[in-house]
Amino acid sequence: MSAQASTQVSAQTSVRGAAKLIADDAEALTVAAALADEFRAGASRRDAERGLPREELDRLSDSGLLAVTVPAEHGGADVRQETLAEIFRLLASADASFAQIPQSHFVYVNVIRRQGTPEQRTFFFGEVLAGRRFGNAQSEAGTKHVQDIRTRLEPASDGSYVLTGVKHYSTGALFADWIPVLARAEDDNLHVAYVPRDAEGLTVVDDWDGMGQRTTASGTVRLDAVPVPPDRVLPHHLTFRGPQLHGAVAQLLHAAIDAGIAAGALAEAAEFVRTKSRPWFESGVETAVEDPLLIQRFGELAIQVRATEALLGAAARAVDTARADLTEASAAEASIAVAAAKAHAASTAVEVSGALFEVSGTRSALNSLNLHRHWRDARTHTLHDPARWKIQHIGRYVLNGTLPPRHGLL
Numbered sequence: 001m002s003a004q005a006s007t008q009v010s011a012q013t014s015v016r017g018a019a020k021l022i023a024d025d026a027e028a029l030t031v032a033a034a035l036a037d038e039f040r041a042g043a044s045r046r047d048a049e050r051g052l053p054r055e056e057l058d059r060l061s062d063s064g065l066l067a068v069t070v071p072a073e074h075g076g077a078d079v080r081q082e083t084l085a086e087i088f089r090l091l092a093s094a095d096a097s098f099a100q101i102p103q104s105h106f107v108y109v110n111v112i113r114r115q116g117t118p119e120q121r122t123f124f125f126g127e128v129l130a131g132r133r134f135g136n137a138q139s140e141a142g143t144k145h146v147q148d149i150r151t152r153l154e155p156a157s158d159g160s161y162v163l164t165g166v167k168h169y170s171t172g173a174l175f176a177d178w179i180p181v182l183a184r185a186e187d188d189n190l191h192v193a194y195v196p197r198d199a200e201g202l203t204v205v206d207d208w209d210g211m212g213q214r215t216t217a218s219g220t221v222r223l224d225a226v227p228v229p230p231d232r233v234l235p236h237h238l239t240f241r242g243p244q245l246h247g248a249v250a251q252l253l254h255a256a257i258d259a260g261i262a263a264g265a266l267a268e269a270a271e272f273v274r275t276k277s278r279p280w281f282e283s284g285v286e287t288a289v290e291d292p293l294l295i296q297r298f299g300e301l302a303i304q305v306r307a308t309e310a311l312l313g314a315a316a317r318a319v320d321t322a323r324a325d326l327t328e329a330s331a332a333e334a335s336i337a338v339a340a341a342k343a344h345a346a347s348t349a350v351e352v353s354g355a356l357f358e359v360s361g362t363r364s365a366l367n368s369l370n371l372h373r374h375w376r377d378a379r380t381h382t383l384h385d386p387a388r389w390k391i392q393h394i395g396r397y398v399l400n401g402t403l404p405p406r407h408g409l410l
Helices: 023-049 053-063 081-094 098-099 104-113 117-127 235-240 244-275 293-325 327-362 375-379 387-400
Strands: 006-007 152-155 161-167 180-185 190-196 202-206 220-228
Touching: 006 053, 023 053, 023 081, 023 098, 053 190, 053 244, 081 098, 081 202, 081 244, 098 180, 098 190, 098 244, 098 375, 104 117, 104 244, 161 180, 161 190, 180 220, 202 244, 220 387, 244 293, 244 327, 244 375, 293 327, 327 375
Parallel strands: 152 180
Antiparallel strands: 006 202, 152 161, 161 220, 180 190, 202 220
16 A cells, blocks of 8 residues: 555555454463464555554454453453553564554443443444444544544434544554444533444544654544444543553553563664674674673663563553452552553664664665564654653652542553
8 A cells, every 4th residue: 555645545445354262361461472473574664664563453353352351241361451562562562553453442332331332232242243443533643632532423313423633643443343432412511423434524634744654554534424323432531530450451561562662672783683693803702692792782781671571561450450350549540550661662663673773883774674664663653652751650659648640541
């Protein structure tokens, strides 16, 4: 597909076979590891050529991984958040662009779990079990701030709704079967409307031209009087009126992507030094892997990666604990734990992907090798929301016992 801006993509759903049903956490991790190994081989080429991963996403759908958080009473594996975070870390270590695409899918499966009616849960969980993908149409450009949502969900005379607005950074929408749209109703409260990819009046434009995460197709969604039946609308504003884990779950997956980028960059740096780098002449050693200064630096980077992975695991377990007994205290502890993991992972991803060149030497900067994709992905993804505000909330919580806000980004 062309990388030219404003390329309109026709609305069509891929033809896929029946999705596999994953039974438990162990099987989910086995499947994720196998897919990561499969997708790693083509990651550099897809990034360099901006080859959108349609076949890889169909493989993901068919694998059953997209349904692993469906509740057990609806036929899903209902895996732990610790397992889900590890799935994303594995995928991101292979291809960070690819791993970003299903992040919104799991966020909006979680919205259904939290706010869906029994009928909505039955329908949409059935869709997910069949391998259907959720995208997202959430962020808007040119508004006062990220919470200033201006897309409108207006009532129609027959009891249905009409959606009007423009969304940006709509990761996953291009490849979706359903596009959850964040919009404000007449009372100004936030709702999520689940819209079929081929709905009348909905256009997905492949105009993402970021320096990193090149193949996420995080482009524009235009909504021109899109009709929405009432049973496809969920009251998202209710999520934030009590203890909630919406933000913690969403941010946990972002942290897992950053952790995966760091691990992938470190692994590629080590392989490069083992197979291609020359020792510095002053070291007095025969091979680069014997250079004591390189050994020291790899040790430092490995400690950073391991610390990030440990924080990620601790954060995921805090979310699992809070899900089992959701209170103000448990929700706050989960949010703070995830904030710590995300802040550390963001810093680690940028540092390690940049240090790849430091330890590998001049040849690693060749554009033809495309090793810079790790840094470009890290630098782009970590701009999603600022770590400095997470550190503020952590400090207030530790020093004054101030509970973190319920705004969905923490």
